[in-house]
Amino acid sequence: MNWKSRRFSGTVSLTDKGSEVTLYGWVDTIRDHGQLLFIHIRDRSGVLQLVFDPEYNKQSYDIAQTLRSEDVIEAIGTVIERDDAAKNPHLPTGSIEIHIKSIKRLTKALTPPFIITEKELKDGEEKAEFNVDEDIRLQYRYLDLRRPSMQQHLFKRYRILKVIRDYLDKEGFIEVETPVLTKSTPEGARDYLVPSRTHEGHFYALPQSPQLFKQLLMVGGFERYFQVVKCFRDEDLRPNRQPEFTQLDMEASFIDETFIYNLIEPLITKAFEIGDIKLEGPFPHITYQESMDKYGCDRPDLRFGLEMINVTEIFKNTSYKIFQSISQSNGLIKGINIKGMADQMSKSMLQEDLAKKVIPSLGAKGMTWMKVLDGKLESNIVQFLSEDEQKNIIQQLDGQNGDVLIFIADTDHALVNDVLGRFRLYIANRLNIIPKNVYKACWVVDFPLYERKDGRLHSVHHPFTTPKVDITKITDQDELLKVTAIAYDIVVNGEELGGGSIRIHDPNIQSKIFKDLGLTPEQIEQKFGFFINAFKYGTPPHGGLAIGVDRLTSMVLGLENIREVIAFPKNRVAYCPMTQAPSPVTDDQLSDLHIRTQLTPKPESK
RNA sequence: GGGGGCGUAGCUCAGCUGGUUAGAGCGCCUGCCUGUCACGCAGGAGGUCGACGGUUCGAGCCCGUUCGUCCCCGCCA
Numbered sequence: 013m014n015w016k017s018r019r020f021s022g023t024v025s026l027t028d029k030g031s032e033v034t035l036y037g038w039v040d041t042i043r044d045h046g047q048l049l050f051i052h053i054r055d056r057s058g059v060l061q062l063v064f065d066p067e068y069n070k071q072s073y074d075i076a077q078t079l080r081s082e083d084v085i086e087a088i089g090t091v092i093e094r095d096d097a098a099k100n101p102h103l104p105t106g107s108i109e110i111h112i113k114s115i116k117r118l119t120k121a122l123t124p125p126f127i128i129t130e131k132e133l134k135d136g137e138e139k140a141e142f143n144v145d146e147d148i149r150l151q152y153r154y155l156d157l158r159r160p161s162m163q164q165h166l167f168k169r170y171r172i173l174k175v176i177r178d179y180l181d182k183e184g185f186i187e188v189e190t191p192v193l194t195k196s197t198p199e200g201a202r203d204y205l206v207p208s209r210t211h212e213g214h215f216y217a218l219p220q221s222p223q224l225f226k227q228l229l230m231v232g233g234f235e236r237y238f239q240v241v242k243c244f245r246d247e248d249l250r251p252n253r254q255p256e257f258t259q260l261d262m263e264a265s266f267i268d269e270t271f272i273y274n275l276i277e278p279l280i281t282k283a284f285e286i287g288d289i290k291l292e293g294p295f296p297h298i299t300y301q302e303s304m305d306k307y308g309c310d311r312p313d314l315r316f317g318l319e320m321i322n323v324t325e326i327f328k329n330t331s332y333k334i335f336q337s338i339s340q341s342n343g344l345i346k347g348i349n350i351k352g353m354a355d356q357m358s359k360s361m362l363q364e365d366l367a368k369k370v371i372p373s374l375g376a377k378g379m380t381w382m383k384v385l386d387g388k389l390e391s392n393i394v395q396f397l398s399e400d401e402q403k404n405i406i407q408q409l410d411g412q413n414g415d416v417l418i419f420i421a422d423t424d425h426a427l428v429n430d431v432l433g434r435f436r437l438y439i440a441n442r443l444n445i446i447p448k449n450v451y452k453a454c455w456v457v458d459f460p461l462y463e464r465k466d467g468r469l470h471s472v473h474h475p476f477t478t479p480k481v482d483i484t485k486i487t488d489q490d491e492l493l494k495v496t497a498i499a500y501d502i503v504v505n506g507e508e509l510g511g512g513s514i515r516i517h518d519p520n521i522q523s524k525i526f527k528d529l530g531l532t533p534e535q536i537e538q539k540f541g542f543f544i545n546a547f548k549y550g551t552p553p554h555g556g557l558a559i560g561v562d563r564l565t566s567m568v569l570g571l572e573n574i575r576e577v578i579a580f581p582k583n584r585v586a587y588c589p590m591t592q593a594p595s596p597v598t599d600d601q602l603s604d605l606h607i608r609t610q611l612t613p614k615p616e617s618k
Numbered sequence: 619g620g621g622g623g624c625g626u627a628g629c630u631c632a633g634c635u636g637g638u639u640a641g642a643g644c645g646c647c648u649g650c651c652u653g654u655c656a657c658g659c660a661g662g663a664g665g666u667c668g669a670c671g672g673u674u675c676g677a678g679c680c681c682g683u684u685c686g687u688c689c690c691c692g693c694c695a
Contacts, residue, residue: 041656043653043654043657045653045654045658046650046651046652047651047652048652048654049652049654050654050657052655059655061654061655063653063654065652066652080646081645094653097653098653098655100654102655123628123645123646124629124645126628126630129656131655143629144629144630145629145630145687145688146687146688147687147688148629197695200694200695201693201694201695202693220694220695245694247694248694249694250689250690250693251689253694373690470695471695474695529695583687584687584688585686585687585688
C-alpha cells in the first residue's frame with residue numbers, strides 16, 4: 013500500500029490539475045460507453061470520477077471493464093480539468109477527473125444486497141430516498157455504514173463529542189471510567205444481569221447509569237467529573253430507545269444548580285452548532301407545574317403556542333350539562349386556541365374526526381369545539397352557553413375571528429392535562445403549524461420529589477435528589493407529594509435531552525428519603541450500605557446531570573431515529589440481526605456459571 | 619403484558635370478486651455504444667408468495683395456528 017502518497021478522493025481539486033494522484037477506495041458506480049468508461053471511486057472523503065480510455069491506456073481500460081460495484085481498487089492517474097460541458101455541478105469534485113494510467117483490483121466484492129452508492133441527482137429532482145428494511149440494513153451494517161450519509165452521521169457524532177470533551181476539559185472536568193460489572197440497584201428499570209462464575213449464585217448488573225459511582229467520585233474529591241458512558245436498561249424498546257445507550261454523565265462538587273445551568277447551556281449550544289443550528293439563550297426556565305398546566309407534560313415543545321388555559325371557573329353555573337356536572341364535581345375544563353385555523357378545520361373534521369375518533373383514542377371521553385366568527389362563538393353547543401360565558405371564553409382564550417377553540421373536560425385532572433397536551437402536539441403536526449428549522453431549548457425545574465404509585469411513594473428523579481425544603485419532620489404522604497426537588501431537565505423541541513439534580517449530602521435526609529420510599533433498614537443496608545457508609549466520611553455538596561448522547565446527536569443532525577447515529581444498534585426487539593445476539597450458549601458455559609435455563613413451555617398447538 | 623399493521627424476485631413494491639404461465643421499477647448477467655455522472659439501447663436469468671394446517675374442483679388472496687418485524691399503550695427511578 014502506497015499510503016504515503018495516497019490522496020483522499022474527495023480532497024482532490026482543480027488546484028491539483030496536472031499532478032499524478034494515487035487513490036484507494038471502493039467502486040461506487042460504473043458507466044461503460046464502449047470505447048470509454050467512467051468509474052466513480054468512493055472513500056470516506058467523497059467520490060471522484062476516473063476515466064478509462066483505451067487510447068490512453070489499453071491495459072487499464074481492459075481491467076476496468078472487469079470491475080464491479082464495491083470492488084476495492086487502487087487507481088493511479090493524472091488530474092485533468094473537465095471540459096466545461098462535461099463538468100458536474102452536483103459533485104464536489106465534478107470539475108475534475110482522473111485519467112487512469114494504472115488500476116488494480118485489491119479485493120473483489122459480491123453484489124451487495126442493497127445499493128450503497130448515494131449518487132447525486134439531476135436538477136429539480138428529489139434526492140432518492142434510501143428505503144431498505146431496517147433489519148436488512150442491520151444485518152449488513154458494515155455495508156450500510158459504507159453509505160456516505162451514515163459515515164457523515166458518525167463523523168458528526170464524533171465531532172459533537174469532541175467539542176463537548178474539549179469544552180469540559182477547559183472547564184476543569186476530567187473523564188473517569190466507572191465499572192460496567194457492578195451491583196444490581198433496586199427501583200428503576202430492569203437490570204441486565206451477568207452471572208458470576210467465581211461467586212456461585214451471585215450476579216453482577218450492568219449499570220443503568222453510573223449514578224452511585226459518580227457521587228462516590230465526589231466523595232473521593234475529584235470535584236469535576238464527566239464520562240461518555242454506555243448505560244443499560246432491560247426494558248421494552250421504543251423507536252427512540254436502545255437497550256444500551258450512551259450518556260454524557262457529569263458531576264461537580266461545591267456547586268448549586270446555577271452552576272449546572274451555566275455549564276450546560278454553552279455545551280448544548282456548541283453541540284447544536286455542529287449541525288449549523290443556533291440555539292437562542294439564555295434558555296428559559298419553566299417550572300414543572302407551569303409546564304404541566306400549559307403544555308400537559310414535563311417536556312414542553314415551545315416552538316408553537318397552543319397553550320392550555322384553565323376555564324373551569326367560567327362554567328361553574330353553566331347550563332351546558334357536561335361542563336356543569338364536571339365543574340361542579342371538582343373537575344377540570346381546559347381549552348386551547350388554534351389561531352386562525354377555522355377555514356382549515358371543517359365542522360365534519362371537528363365533529364366526526366377529532367371529537368369522535370382522535371380524542372377518544374387519546375383517552376378522553378369527548379371534546380367540545382367552538383369557532384370564533386364575527387366576534388361570536390359558533391358551534392353545535394353554543395346555544396347552551398350564556399352571553400357572559402361566551403364573552404368570558406373569548407376573552408380568556410384571546411379569541412379572534414377565524415380561531416378554533418378546543419376544550420377537554422373531565423373529573424380526572426391529570427387526564428385532562430395529558431389528553432389536551434397530546435392533542436396539542438397532534439393537531440400542531442396535522443395542521444403543520446410547527447415551524448421548520450426552529451429549535452427551542454428550555455430548562456424544566458422544580459420537579460416534585462415524589463410521585464404516588466399504587467399508594468406508595470416513588471422518587472420522580474432518583475432517591476439521591478435534594479428536596480427543596482426540610483422533609484425530616486414531614487410524615488403525611490399528601491404533604492410529601494407537594495415537596496419539590498432541586499432537579500432539572502434540559503428539553504429541546506419537546507424532547508428531553510438530559511436531566512439531573514443537586515444530590516443529598518446529609519445522611520439524615522438520605523435515610524428519611526429511603527424511609528419514605530418504604531425501604532427497611534435491612535434493605536437499605538443491603539442495597540446502599542457501601543454508599544451510605546461512604547457519605548459518613550465527609551461528603552461535599554454536589555450535583556450533576558446526564559445527557560442522552562444518542563438523542564442529542566440525532567436531534568442535532570435532524571434525524572428521527574437514534575439508530576441512525578449508532579454504529580451497531582439493536583433492532584426494535586433488542587436483537588442484533590448481524591451477530592444474532594442474544595443467542596443460546598453451550599451447556600458447559602452454563603455449567604461454569606452454575607446456571608440451568610428453564611424455558612417457559614410453549615402451549616401445544618391443537 | 620395488551621392492541622394494531624406488514625411479510626410476494628437481491629432491494630422497493632403492485633397483484634381485481636378465489637380461476638390459465640405471479641408482475642413492475644431498480645439491481646444483477648450478456649451484447650452494443652467515445653463524454654457519462656440516476657448514461658442509453660437490446661436481450662436474459664432470477665419466486666418454497668414467511669412457515670404449518672384447514673376450507674375449496676381450484677388459495678399469493680378466505681379461515682386457524684405459528685414465526686419474524688414495525689407502530690401504539692403498559693414499562694423506561
